[in-house]
Amino acid sequence: MEGELAHIGAGLAAIGSGAAAIGVGNVAGNFLSGALRNPSAAAGQTATLFIGIAFAEALGIFSFLVALLLMFAV
Amino acid sequence: MATEAHGGEEGGLVFHPMDQFIVQPLFGDGAINMFTVTNATLWLALTVLAVIALMVLGTGKRAIVPSRTQSIGELAYGFVYKMVEDVTGKDGVKYFPYIMTLFMFIVFANFLALIPMSFSTTSHFAVTVVLALAVFLTVTVLGFIKNGASFLGLFWVSSAPLALRPVLAIIEIISYFVRPVSHSIRLAGNIMAGHAVIKVFAGFAAIAVISPVSILAITAMYGLEVLVAFIQAYVFTILTCVYLKDALHPHH
Numbered sequence: 001m002e003g004e005l006a007h008i009g010a011g012l013a014a015i016g017s018g019a020a021a022i023g024v025g026n027v028a029g030n031f032l033s034g035a036l037r038n039p040s041a042a043a044g045q046t047a048t049l050f051i052g053i054a055f056a057e058a059l060g061i062f063s064f065l066v067a068l069l070l071m072f073a074v
Numbered sequence: 075m076a077t078e079a080h081g082g083e084e085g086g087l088v089f090h091p092m093d094q095f096i097v098q099p100l101f102g103d104g105a106i107n108m109f110t111v112t113n114a115t116l117w118l119a120l121t122v123l124a125v126i127a128l129m130v131l132g133t134g135k136r137a138i139v140p141s142r143t144q145s146i147g148e149l150a151y152g153f154v155y156k157m158v159e160d161v162t163g164k165d166g167v168k169y170f171p172y173i174m175t176l177f178m179f180i181v182f183a184n185f186l187a188l189i190p191m192s193f194s195t196t197s198h199f200a201v202t203v204v205l206a207l208a209v210f211l212t213v214t215v216l217g218f219i220k221n222g223a224s225f226l227g228l229f230w231v232s233s234a235p236l237a238l239r240p241v242l243a244i245i246e247i248i249s250y251f252v253r254p255v256s257h258s259i260r261l262a263g264n265i266m267a268g269h270a271v272i273k274v275f276a277g278f279a280a281i282a283v284i285s286p287v288s289i290l291a292i293t294a295m296y297g298l299e300v301l302v303a304f305i306q307a308y309v310f311t312i313l314t315c316v317y318l319k320d321a322l323h324p325h326h
Contacts, residue, residue, distance in 0.1 A: 047312055050309055053309075054260060054309040058260040058263075061259060061264060062256075062259065068092075
């Protein structure tokens with residue numbers, strides 16, 4: 001029974017991946033809309049873009065990690 | 075072997091998607107001790123050798139008209155140098171060798187892990203936590219050496235209203251100490267997730283009806299992983315630069 005609950009928990013943790021996807025999409029979309037308004041300033045901000053994406057994605061990876069722990073460690 | 079252990083499960087994969095990350099002794103089947111040569115040892119050594127081959131042997135001749143290998147080496151050098159200079163400013167360039175080493179090691183470890191049947195070293199927290207902790211300790215010690223006690227000004231947001239500053243200080247301190255955690259988990263998690271997904275799709279290839287879809291999916295995921303391998307090395311390096319900038323110029 002406990003193992004089955006862990007599987008349900010792992011599935012619930014996978015929702016976090018979707019949330020991270022929304023976050024990354026937000027960052028990239030806003031970057032693009034800004035970049036299209038002022039293309040000359042866009043090239044200097046790609047580093048900021050990647051930092052933003054990395055921060056948003058890290059939280060999704062955390063939820064993936066929780067899912068992995070539930071699947072294999074609990 | 076773990077393959078047999080998981081193979082008997084009902085309706086599941088023939089092999090387990092996480093089996094590729096098992097650290098095994100390279101010779102024989104003995105227990106793993108401190109100095110056992112494992113597949114992780116082999117691929118870490120290959121990573122270092124590949125970096126040496128590119129950066130020392132490839133660019134050693136210092137030709138005016140560069141060969142292809144030397145061009146790649148110069149491209150990598152210029153890429154990282156520009157990144158360090160852009161993010162940390164002129165006084166951060168002194169620490170360029172460390173950041174270049176980090177970038178080359180991670181990018182080569184990530185790309186070597188993409189060779190079929192290889193072992194992905196950067197998917198192990200043991201590897202990435204050491205890298206991230208080294209960055210964290212370096213940056214913290216450097217911050218105190220360079221700025222003395224005023225390094226603590228990093229946590230005291232002087233642009234915020236006075237009443238908010240203690241609250242912000244607590245948040246800043248927590249976020250400062252979470253840095254090595256997220257720094258290492260981001261790299262290991264991304265690489266592990268990508269490789270596990272490829273293996274999951276590979277497991278579906280055994281079912282005849284969906285095997286073409288599965289092979290297409292593996293190809294697409296592999297393409298994405300090539301991108302991720304580079305981007306994660308880039309992100310790890312640029313975050314190191316950002317942390318270094320915080321240590322050199324702690325005031326907001």
